[in-house]
Amino acid sequence: MYLSNSRFNRRAGLSVLYFIQGIPQGLIYFALLDWLTSVGFGISDIAIVMSLASIPWTFKILIGPFVDTLKSSKMGKRKPWIFFSLLGSSLVFFISSNYISYELSALSIGLCLFTVILFTSILDVATDALAIDTLSNDERGISNGLMWASRTIGVSSAAVFASFTINEIGLKEAFLFFGFLNLxxxxLILLIRENRSNQFLSLKFTSKIKFSYYKKTFFDLYNIAKAPVFILLMGFCLLSNISFGMHYVSVSNLFIVSNNWDNSNLTEIRSFGLYIGAAVAIVGGYLSDRINPYRVIIVSQIMIAFVFLMIAIFENNISNFYIGSLVIIIISALGSFLMAASLSLCMGLSKTSVAASQFALLMSIRHFSRIVGEWSAGILDYNDVSLSNLYFTMFLISFLPVITIYRMKHLVKKT
Incomplete structure (x- = not known):
């Protein structure tokens, strides 16, 4: 498959890569998180595990310039990074399978997952850079929707299978399977080529590597980051994921501990919600193309805020299977709708000369935002703040990115 050949090839190839990205995240952020809660891990413990696992996402700002610098392989500009990141994550899964256990401390489990996500973040940066390289302006919105939908399906499928494997066979066997799957x-990705001149597999470079370009990339990135619009965009990314970070470490406790749900049932419903989210992501991408991403982001962010408020008020009613399932599905749908528009906005403002680095910076900030949310929830739980008060805090925090994006929208109009 040559990505440069047609719009269909680009969308199909990138969607496959985003699907692959979602596989380890389904295991870690869904099945494993729910299972750990069921065996006695509290919100503070989950916050430690998830925040450690999430730290490599913030390294994308360091990874991006390397991806932009080392891009003269005969395999293509981005493909070597994709190939070797998958090999690396496969090896980490094999090694981790000998150590991972619920008897380990939250810190030890978090460090295990840290290495898995490190290679996944390299894959993410390289895939994002490939998308920026190949997609034209008029197809970014719907393509981002398709890519995010594919990633969501990957997360969901992996979550369901991982939940079954962990509960019925064992945690070690689940990690072994995911190691073979990444291998x-x-x-498989050797079959995807950026253009006809690329080779399937090669360790040779078409030109001499110039590491001075790494320094130049940071210099160019600094100059771009000084623009008022980009400063506001970074502010939006910094604020946009705090409430979701708090939600991700609290949701398992909300359903399993407070409302007596079975952990495998929770994972299945959360996974089903992701499928709904995948369809909604495509709609979000389409509307970002046809209207603009600012309006999509503002509307979805406000709706998410009021869902968190409803959880804070009616926390105990979630024990009802249908009400609880509906809440999960709505949050998943709105989150995907928001993410498709956010990706479209960030990718559209990334300059192609340092595209991987610029987009990686924005995504690093978004993931740091999530870590802030995870630690905030852990600290509040440690100080005996109730779940209803936690979700009320999420409600208030959800309005912060709305203020930033609204200001950014008006600044763009003036320029």
């Missing part, structure tokens, strides 16, 4: 995917 298979690393071989």
């Amino acid at each position: 298979f995917f690393s071989l």
Whole structure:
């Protein structure tokens, strides 16, 4: 498959890569998180595990310039990074399978997952850079929707399978399976080429590597980051994921501990919610193309805020299976709707000369925002703040990115 050949090839190839990205995240952020809660891990413990696992996402700002610098392989500009990141994550899964156990401390489990996500973040940066390289302006919105939908389907499918494997066979066996799965995917992506001149597999470079470009990339990135619009965009990314970070470490406790849900049932419903979210992401991407991403972001962010408020008020009613399932599905749908528009906005403002680095900076800030939310929830739980008060805090915080994006929208209009 040559991505440069047609719009269909670009969308199909990138969607496959985003699907692969979602596989380890389904295991870590859904199945494993729900299972750990069921065996006695509290919100503070989950906050430690998830925040450690999430730290590598913030390294994308360091990874991006390397991806922009080392891009003269005969395999293509981005493909070597994708290939070797999948091989690396496969190896980490194999090694971790010998150590991972619920008897380990939250810190030890978090460090295990840290290495998995480190390679996944490299894959993410390289795939984002490939998307920026190949997609034209008029197809970014719907393509981002398709890519996010594919990633969501990958997360959901992996979550369901991982939940079954962990509960019925064992945690070690689940990690072994995901190691073999990533190994298979690393071989599969050899079939995807950016253009006809690229080779399937090669360790040779078409030109001499100039590491001075790494320094130049940071210099160019600094100059771009000084623009008022980009400062506001970074502010939006910094604020946009705090409430979701708090939600991600609290949701398992909300359903399993407070409302007596079974952990496998929770994972299945959360996974089903992701499928709904995948369809909604495509709509979000389409509307970002046809209207503008600012309006999509503002509307979805406000709706998310009021869902958190409803959880804070009616916390105990979630024990009802249908009400609880509806809440999960709505949050998943709105989150995907918001993410598709946010990706479209960030990608559209990334300059192609340092595209990977610029987009990686924005995504690093978004992930740091999530870590802030995870630690905030852990600290509040440690100080005996109730779940209803936690979700009321999420409600208030959800309005902060709305203020930033609204200001940014008006600044763009003036310029």
